[in-house]
Amino acid sequence: MEKFDLTILGGGILGTCLSYWSSLLYEGKIAVLEKEKDVALHTSGRNTGVVHRPFYLNPEKKKVFARSAQISYHLWKKYALLRNLPWKEIGTIEVAVEKEEVNSLEKYMSWALQNGMDESEVEYLSGEQVRAKEPYVHCLGAVFSKTDTSVDYKSFTSSIKEEARDQGVDFLFNFEVGKIFVENELLKIVNSRDGSIIETKFLINCLGGQAIDCAHKMRVGMEYTDLHFRGEYWQIHPDQAKCIERNIYSVPRHKELPFLDPHWIVRSDGRREIGPNAVLVSGAETYSGFFNSAGELLKKIFERPMTNKFKLFTNPEFLKLAKEEWMSSISKKNMLKRVQRFIPHLKSNFLIQKGSAGVRSSVIDPNGCFAKEVVELESPTSYHILNYNSPGATGAPAYTAFLIDKLEKKGLLKGLKKRKIGLKSFWDYEEIMENFNF
Ligand SMILES: Cc1cc2nc3c(=O)[nH]c(=O)nc-3n(C[C@H](O)[C@H](O)[C@H](O)COP(=O)(O)OP(=O)(O)OC[C@H]3O[C@@H](n4cnc5c(N)ncnc54)[C@H](O)[C@@H]3O)c2cc1C
Structure with missing residues (x-):
C-alpha cells in the first residue's frame, strides 16, 4: 500500500496549484488523486478562459476571491510569458x-x-x-x-502539473476516490475503480463539483448542500467573429442568484462564442440533457439536508429564472434573445454550433441562500474546499499559496517538514503572502 504525508483529492486547477506550493515549501510524500487520465478535464478545462480583473467583486463580501484574483493576475501573466502559453490581453x-x-x-x-x-x-x-x-x-x-485577459486554463493546469511533478508530487490518475476510513489514526482512501487503497496522514479535498459529497462522506459540512448549473456556449461563425474585438459582459440583474446573461467571449485562439447560461442539472458532470441517469436525479432531489433546497425552491424568482435558463438550453432563439439585449445585430445564423459546456456547483446554506465566498471546512484529518467557483481559475495560484499558509498556521500539515532551503520558484511566495493583508 502506498503511503503519503499529504494527499490532495482532485486534479483540477485548485488541486494542481496546491500540489505545486506544498511540494515547493515542504519535504514529504505528496499525492494528487484524479479519476481521469489527466488534469483539468472538467470545470478547469471547460470554462470561459478569462483572467478576470476584480472590478466586479465586492471587496467585503467576496474578499478572498477578489484578493486572490488581483494577486494571481500578475502571477499568471509572468507564468504565461515564461512558459510561452497563450495570453491575450483583450479587455x-x-x-x-x-x-x-x-x-x-x-x-x-x-x-x-x-x-x-x-x-x-x-x-x-x-x-x-x-x-x-x-x-x-x-x-x-x-x-x-x-487588462482582462483570455487564456487556456487547461494548458496552465497541465504545465503546473509538470512543475509539481518535477518537485516530487505523485499524480495518481484513474484513481476514483471512493470509501474513506480511519485506521490507526491514518486515513485509508479506496480507489472505487479497482479496490486499491492508499494511506495518508492528511487530505485536502479539491474535488470541485464532488467536493461536498466527499465532505459528507467524512461527516463534515453536513449543514450544506449544493446544486449544479451547466454553462453552455455557442460558437460564432468565423465570418462574423471579428465584428466585436473585446469580451462583452452585462451587469448581473439578479445579484443573489447564480444567473447572468450570457456574454460575448473572445477565446485565446481568436474564436468568438456566446455563453455561458446556467442550466440546473442533476450532476457535476452532466454535459448534455438534464440528468445522466434517473438514479443520479433521485439522489440529487432526496439528498440531505433537504431543507436548504426546499427553501430555495419556494423562492418564486429562483424558479422563474431557472425555467428561463432551461429554455435557453432547449432553444437557440432564446439564448440569442438574451445576448441581443446588448448586441442587437446578432442573428440566429451567426451561431453555428454549441461549444463545450462546464458545470458550476454552488453551495446552498441552511437559509436556502447561495454561498458568496469559497467555503472551507476542516476536521483533524482533512480540509475541504467547497464553492470554489468563478473567478476560481483566475485566483488559483494566489489562493492556494494563502491556503498552505493557513493550514501551516492551524498546525494541520503535521506530516510534512518545512524545507530549510526553499526550492526555486518563478513566483515569490513571501510577496504573495504580504499582499494577503487580512
Ligand atoms: C461555465 C463556467 C465558466 C467559468 N469561467 C471562468 C473564467 O473565465 N475565469 C475564471 O477564473 N473562472 C471561471 N470559472 C470557474 C473556474 O473554472 C473554477 O473555479 C475552477 O475551474 C475550479 O477548479 P477546481 O479544481 O476546484 O475544480 P475542477 O476543475 O472541477 O476539478 C475537480 C477535479 O476532481 C476530480 N474528481 C471529482 N470527483 C472525483 C473522485 N471521486 N475521485 C477522483 N477525482 C475526482 C475531477 O475529475 C476534476 O478533475 C468558470 C466556471 C464555469 C462552470
Missing part, C-alpha cells in the same frame, strides 16, 4: 442596458481601485463611447476593464 466591457444597472457601474469603478487595480486599467464609458469602440454593442454605459 472586457461590462455594459449596463437598463437605467437601474448604471448604478452598478459606479460601484464597479470604486471596487476596482479598492481591490488593487490601477486607475489606468479601468475606464467609465458612456453609451456613445462604447459604440465608438464596439459599434455593434448597445448600452447606456459601461466599465471598460482593459
